[in-house]
Amino acid sequence: MTKQVRILPSGREFVSEGNSTLLEAGLSAGLALGYGCSNGNCGECLAKLVAGEVEQTKHHDYRISDSQRNDKLILMCCSTALSDVGLEAAEARDVSEIPRQQITARVKNIQIVDDDVALLHLKTPRTNRLRFLAGQHVKLGGNGIPVSKQSISSCPCDDMNVHFQVPRLAGDGFSDHVFNVMKKGDSVDLDGPLGDFVLDEGSNRPLVFIAWHTGFGPVKSLVEHAMSLEHTETMHLVWITGDKDDRYLDNLCRSWQDALDDFSYTAVESGSADAKVDLEQLMTRQLKIRPENVTAFDFYVAGNGPLLDVCRKTLTKLGLPAEQLTLDQIEHA
Ligand code: FES
Known part of the structure; x- marks a missing residue:
């Protein structure tokens, strides 16, 4: 009952x-x-x-x-x-109210998808779960593993499970370790949470999420958190990748769109190794957001420097207040 x-x-x-x-x-x-x-x-x-x-x-x-x-x-x-x-x-009402924690977790699973991204699933001890707000990141490593900042891609509602989407980066010690050495059962230290890429839960505005490649990780965390809060306004998700084969969780995004009345998913292929996008055109043609209406939305963007710059410049030019634009400051490959 x-x-x-x-x-x-x-x-x-x-x-x-x-x-x-x-x-x-x-x-x-x-x-x-x-x-x-x-x-x-x-x-x-x-x-x-x-x-x-x-x-x-x-x-x-x-x-x-x-x-x-x-x-x-x-x-x-x-x-x-x-x-x-x-x-x-x-x-906790904001990130300052979540204590920084050091936790040793175990590797539950590693799944290499599309050859360039590893879906890393860690499990924390039952008596020492990680408290964090959706969209935050942690430092991962320790025990001989090079330390790296990685965004959490799961929702805080997911019990002891903490997920990451790790890009393959040539010459990056952590990435090399995850793709070539790490195995199920290994210990990994988490230090965090860090960062303020989090939902403004006091806002009732519709949400627009824009992600470049593995910037989809923290965006996924925000989307799942908004769903768990039963956010009632429209949500638009835009996932930009070089080509369609890079969308390693495309089916998940489509399942959200199928299951939720007010959820739209737009996949964009930039055709290059960069997040090239004409944001104004994308909003008008695909999201059906007229430029004069951007102030009715909250925007969350996770990607690399060029994407963050384009979004900041375009949305600021269109009059979006700074507090309605949240950028993830971690560089996502
Ligand atoms: S007694 Fe520690 S969380 Fe309840």
């Missing part, structure tokens, strides 16, 4: 089903709830029960004091909803 959970003061709501803990259900719904160990040890997920009933369904070593108990404080990672509930709980 499903229960409705309302978090205060934000007023965000999510559904809790079966034996899911309140923390698991909230994270799956895309909320950036405050937590640490997710295992009943640290007390960082303490929340105040202001309505409804919960029961403790997991053992915890953290000792809830008598005064905390009198104040109706509960551990979200060890409690399950018995009815619709209201909770006063900490939520």
